[in-house]
Amino acid sequence: MNNLATSYGLIFDKFIKKIKNDTDFFNYSGLSESDIELLVNEHLNSLLDRAVDFIYRYGVPDVDFLDRDDSLQQFNVELVNQEITLLADIMYFSYVEEERNKIKSFSITFRSDELNVFSPANERKTVLRMIESLEASVVNSIQNYLARDRHTWKYKSIYNGEINI
Template sequence: MATSYELIFKKFIKKLKNDENFFNYKNLTDEEVEEMINDHLNSLLDRSVSFIYKFGNPDINLYDRNDELQEFNVDLVNQEIDLLSDLMYFSYFEEQKNKVTAFELTFRSSELNVFSPSNERRTVLNMISDLENSSVDAIQNYLSRDRITWNYKSIYGSGSS
């Protein structure tokens, strides 16, 4: 009765198959690259779980995990695996938002446009904002449903509507 992080990580990595930045580690051994990627994946998973708890408490304890064995101590349903991989994707792009913001604080607008035109930055920031809105909607949908039946929860206790 456990769910391996690998199930979530594989779904997340499929979303990044064309993103060269995630896998771009120069002058490192294969072991160092693997360790860095694993650390990054675990960090993204941690942020994803924390993001869910900002909106409420799920029916299961998503903090009940074994990081050493790289698994949740409960069986996650497909919707939870999908939600966590989607939130990892959002968290990854949120890191890009932080880079854009830091870049904007470092350079004057005339210097900044040499590296990255404002339309490009605005497009990236809008995409990240859309991802965030979609993530919040997905979390609210998840929290409003019974995790096993996927029926809406009811204040009347039946679990279906």
């Protein structure tokens, strides 16, 4: 790995610290260690892909998050701490968003009285509100990131300078 690269591992470690108590993510009973490692790595890479795509929905960052090497598991640029944290945060949101997709899928598949057997309506509403709040926070973080110089963390200006707020 060259010294201007950033290992996916730095981002994955931050993400895993956020979900370390989530038994669902690590629940792969009946599989070998190598199969578990492969599945976890595929899931982590999928979440990272979604995180990068999510950033580009809101603008074009100063660093090219698409300049990466999946076989070496690295970005070919040196990411700053704010970028590593942002990617981990978006990965976490993407992971939690999978729960929203499950709830929507169950809502389509089952009648409300059947659905209440799996999860009471109040519980589903609380989870959906939490996910919406997390999404708003992530969008705010992306917009804040895109509005700042990645090295100085000062706000960008349309006048070729930096402004202090």
